[in-house]
Amino acid sequence: MKHISRRDFLKGAAASAAGLAAAGILGACSSDTSVTGETAAPDTTAAQTAAVTQAETQAATTQAATQAETQAKETPAAPAAGNADHTSWMTPPEEVTEFEAEYETDVVICGHGYAGICSCRELAEQGIKTILIEKRPEENYMAVGNEFGALNASILKERGVPYIDPVEFYQNWMLNSQNYANQELIMKFAQNSGETTDWYLSELTKEDLDTMTTAYFPEAEGQMRQVGMLKFWPSVCSFYGECNQTRIQGLNRQVATDHGAQVMFGTSAHYVIMENGAVAGVVAQTETGFIKIRCRAAILATGGFGADAEMMEYFYQDLKGCFIEKNGDALSCMMDSDGQGIKMAYWAGGHLETWPVPGMNMKHYSPSASVQATMPQALWLDHNGKRFCNEFYGTIEHRGRPSLFMNRDAFYVVFDSNFPDYRCHLVPQHGAWSPLNGNLESFQKELEDAYAKYKGTYAEEPVEEESTAAGGPGGGPGGPMMMAPEYIVGDTIEELADNLGLTGAVRENFIAAVARYNEVCKAGVDTDFGRDAAVLFPVNEGPFYAVKTTPTIGSSMVTCGGLLTDGEQNVLDKDMNPIPGLYASGNCCGRRFGSEYFTPIPGVSLGLAIVLGRECGKSVAGFIKNA
DSSP, rough: OOOOHHHHHHHHHHHHHHHTSSSSTTSSOOOOOOOOOOOOOOOOOOHHEEEHOOHHHHHHHHHHHHHHHOOOOOSSOOOOSOSEEEEEEEEOOOOOOOOSEEEESSSEEOOOHHHHHHHHHHHHHTTTTTTEEEEOOOGHHHSSSEEEEEEHHHHHTTTTTOOOOOOHHHHHHHHHTTTSSSSHHHHHHHHHHHHHHHTTTOOOOOOHTTTTTTTTOOOTTOOOOOETTOOOOOOOOOOOOOOHHHHHHHHHHHHHHHOOOEEEEEEEEEEEEETTTEEEEEEEEEESSSSEEEEEEEEEEEOOOOOOOHHHHHTTHHHTOOOGGGGTTTEEEEEOOOOOHHHHHHTTTBBBBBBBBTTTTOSOBBOOOSSSSTTTTTEEOOOTTTTTTTTTTTHHHTTGGGGSOOSSSSSSEETTHHHHHHHBBBOOOTTTTOOOTTTTHHHHHHOOOOOHHTTTTOOOOOSSOOOOOOSEEEEEEEEOOOOOOOOOSSHHHHHHHHTTTTTTHHHHHHHHHHHHHHHHHHHHHHTTTTTGGGGOOOOOOOSSSEEOOOOBBOOEOBBBBOOOOOOOTTEOOTTEEEEEEEEEEEGGSSSSSSSOOOOTTTTTTHHHHHHHHHHHHHHHHHHHHHH
């Protein structure tokens, strides 16, 4: 079997994404399409007001009012408040004055991804005049990701997937996000996921739905729904067959256009037109020139900012502070979205997130081979041979957080001959290993081969070129494709330590750490690091195995935030008040996760984009109708 490391996968997928070839691979990240925006000049500051007399203030106010009546105020604004460091992306573009065409509509949606197309369909079905612009040509457009998490959708109920209490899901989400997530948005997702999933899939035929798989369901032997206080659900719609998300998005687009929406491919938004503090239009660019679209509301659904190095530097200072350069730590992202939707909101006076912005699998170790993220059932020891964390903390993205704040010259994953049985204990989540589709047999063969090599009895066998595991890297039944690590073997723990090359105090620490861990396993209570009793698996029956690695951090599949909004996804200004007519949904909308992405259901990022994209359409429809 040919194995691929996560780092190699990310490198290859990044190149494929740039060429639009990997758009159907990712299972748990939103579609990213890039656009830009603009604003009006800032109001007079309080300090300036205090420096002039009442008469001068009145004169300045009168002059400003006169200018507002005589000018369109289409020049982008100076940088908005809430950000100390100015970087080049904060500088708005020059005003465009010549247009090859002008249009008028109620709403402009920037970005055709999951959030954008669902907003578009909802608005069109409500009779709101809508134009959606998408930078990619129609013939090249492909959706990013094919697997999304959903609660209580009809297709999942029919397959026997367990019911999810929306309130329980919401409470679990807020626990994961340290109560940072926007409570209105998360509850909207939990309460509306089933209905919106039915709506989103409504144009599919029975044959289309028959191609859908459900990752982690039926549940494998040993699969769990809870670890400690954290809960998980196998409630996934996976479309990896002929009916993929590109087709499903196309069906939703057809419904939208049938109801009067206009879709402009090959068109990138350039900036938002602001008049008197409210949205008045969008300037966009085609292959041949600029166009102006007058509107009363704009939805920014343009994805993340991973392709803009300056934005990565700006938003990820918290992560950069933990970098160890000699380990290869570096900021990188496989998605090609350049954050222009966030820029356009910022130029319009929008408030950026100042809380750490989450990345997808970014702020913990980057799994080197099939080690840390896929072996939480094992014992983890640091470069000194000491245990340092709860290895089976529920969420993949959070369990490796301690590694950010420690020397990472060596990282040891240790287990015994019973480990294949222990490894079957898992929870459904993005990137998790699954024992299905031959994965367990393959793993057992890896251990047998490693032991045979240790004993000198190994005989080379033909190697298959490709893995047959299904499900894709988003956490499908086959789990992620990973490189087989180098297993170090010993018939005793002492031999294992010697074969790892450990000496002196590190060797003594290693042996003592295994003995101590076995004591807490026998007691059934982890008084050292609080690992849940259900997943305390001893390392006490030889042969014994270890994998040594040097993990790195900073690689992300996609970024997940940037703008502050209210519960209607209305972008907030410097005073935390909504900017009339300006909305953000999908991966440019902040406060959907905590300081890092997490998945109580695999593919939940796409699920959020679908549901909250539609909810954003409802909010904008209400704004237009009540204006």
